[in-house]
Amino acid sequence: MKIGEIELGQVPLFLAPMEDVTYKSFRYMCKKYGADVMYTEFVSSDALARNVKKTRHKMTLFDFDRPVAIQIYGHDPEAMVIAAKVAEEAGPDFIDINFGCPVKKIVRRGAGAAMLLDLPGMQKMAEAIVKAVSLPVTAKTRLGWDQEHKNVHEAALRLQDAGISALAIHGRTRDQFYSGDADWTLIGEVKNDPRIVMPIIGNGDIKGPVRAAELLRQTGVDGLMIGRPSIGRPWIFREIRHYFSTGEILPPPSVTEVVENVREQLHLSIEWKDDERRGILQMRRHLARYFPHLPDFREIRTGLLRAETIAAVEEYLVKIIDRYQGMHVDYTDVSLN
Ligand SMILES: Cc1cc2nc3c(=O)[nH]c(=O)nc-3n(C[C@H](O)[C@H](O)[C@H](O)COP(=O)(O)O)c2cc1C
Secondary structure: OEEOOEEOOOOOEEEOOOOOOOOHHHHHHHHHOOOOEEEOOOEEHHHHHOOOHHHHHHOOOOHHHOOEEEEEEOOOHHHHHHHHHHHHHOOOOEEEEEEOOOOHHHHOOOOHHHHHHOHHHHHHHHHHHHHHOOOOEEEEEEEEOOOOOOOHHHHHHHHHHOOOOOEEEEEEEHHHOOOOOOOOHHHHHHHOOOOOOOOEEEEOOOOOHHHHHHHHHHHOOOEEEEOHHHOOOOOHHHHHHHHHHHOOOOOOOEHHHHHHHHHHHHHHHHHHHOOHHHHHHHHHHHHOOOOOOOOOOHHHHHHHHHOOOHHHHHHHHHHHHHHHOOOEOOOOOOOOO
């Protein structure tokens, strides 16, 4: 598939944008394991207009990231146009608009998934942004606001008319937040509508290679986007790609390999945060996910999540190797929430 003139190959794997997750060190790990396309965490158009340092910092991109998008959100079309231009200056390969965030404080202000309640407004905003920048503009949204208002099909047609270059669809409504199972039926319907020519990227609960292949077969989407399943398992991209090209399931990583991976990500977090404690805090969400299903792990897990120095984390990592050496980490049926 292509986004604008960017050739992404067959069924590219996208790392989903995730606030407080898809920062530099995690993007680096996912890229290392085969993510084809990545996004920054979303950035607020209002915060960009106010030149908030932390928001600008989120837009810092690196060579390893490419192709990469900066994702913006907001409710005011003018502010969004300005934000898109500022984002363009940061040098991404494309710009993505968030029309899917379910969080109350964002939808209350008419942004994110709230745009699904006003499709003409969504279309106008997208059109204005497409006109204002020279990079391709993509969008990411959900099935609709709630079960009674699943209007993603109309949204897709309108966004295509607005000049959007690709659309990612998360198979949940806004009122589901992250609960229940993602439903890919409508994603398939949109993809298979002959009027839709822009690439469609499917998203939601791609928990492993077999599921990825099933969803691809079911819907024929152009690309697959993976969010939560990659947390604590950045090699999921390699696992999926390997399965697609060989039909074989890669063996799960050994505990020692996972520990090595944690060390690498932790050191990158600390180096790039330029602060030991903040780098470790940033890692906690990942540490909580790296060792699912290990027997009698509770005490180590608690210690690991409380550690505030590299030395303390290292002490627990050594304990993990001592106790579980030779075992593999099993990611089947890991809860995503
Ligand atoms: C912690 C977290 C932060 C997220 N932040 C964003 C975001 O900034 N922008 C966005 O479009 N979606 C965001 N999402 C939604 C994900 O991109 C994705 O659509 C969702 O998690 C479903 O995919 P998954 O089942 O692969 O996780 C976030 C999800 C999580 C769990």
